[in-house]
Amino acid sequence: MCTICGCGDTMTGSPARPPHHDHHDGHGDHARHDLWEGDDGALNFGAVPVPGMSARRLIRSERDILSKNNALAKANRARLLAAGQFALNLVSSPGSGKTSLLVRTVTDLRLRFAVGVVEGDQQTSNDAERIRAAGAPAVQINTGKGCHLDAHMVGHALDRLPLSSGGLLLIENVGNLVCPAAFDLGEARRVVVLSVTEGEDKPLKYPDIFSEAHLMLINKVDLLPHVDFDFSSCLDYARRVNPRIDILAVSARTGSGMEGFYEWIERSAAGIQPVAANAGAEAPTSISRRSAPTPTFVRQQPDAP
């Protein structure tokens, strides 16, 4: 059952003939979506237009066009807070290494925390399978033609995950540096991943997504000797767009810098103000924090050495 709108559960269908949520008509806030479960357990979304209802006057509205997504995001956020979950929304362009980063994170943290993952892609369950192989429960959302996750999709995904108190929820958005910027999912923090195989001026080219992020992870730093990536310019550009952004350099492949990311997660979840430090070219560290709700995040004792 959809705990946000109260509608029934997903229906069996296929992308070619998705079942329509007729019972949603008239709900107002929830009038248009199709959702079906694939053979692989993925939640598939594909929006279709609903045929409409059929003395001239003016109506003032002044409503935010994204108000419905924002209301659903608020509900997700309240639900995650109540469950003691600390949720990250990871955004980047395709190929920045988000999934490898999450596989490494799950592998390293799953004995310390309960870690769950929501994987967003247009098609396939490949990424969720990689996460499950690393030892964490994962729900794959296939957005169909959609270029981003939205709060409604994530709300349904939360129904499928064990939300244990003190857990970490990692939401991997669809690889896209433009579209996810506008859609709040209900996360506690937003993390943008930029790899050194991309241009260092991405923060200036795509300022919306960097201006909304709490942390920039510069990934694939093990490749720095082999690419023309101006590291210090990248830091300058990111801070020009977002003076409050935290920046960490990591390599998901070698594990370099990942412990700093885990410490950032724990600090952020605990709401502890970090000590400001100077960012060096090789190991940039936190520069500031944003104020935000701070859910309880309990460090668990490893149950294995």
Next chain:
Amino acid sequence: MHEMSIAESLVDLIEDEARKEGFTRVRRIEVKLGALGHVEPAALRFCFDAIARGTVAEGASLDIETVAGMGCCPRCGCSTAIAQRYDLCPECGSHVQMTAGGELRLAELEVE
């Protein structure tokens, strides 16, 4: 293209209004878009025409008012026009906080 989702959200809002206000046809829609926001007006028009088909908004004209970017300097209080989210204060060089230019709002409907 996230403008498709934005167009769907817009039509959802209009259908909400239709249920509340009891109209069956929309002649004109006025939307306010911030110049520094997430939405490209031409893409929104394209998507809106497709999404509105078969709804009360089919055939409605979509008037898009662009709201210029404005910022306020937290250090010196200067209010200034900005062309980018990351423009600096012309008085003191500090980062300005955007106060206008991110709008994404349904402003008005002309209905019958």
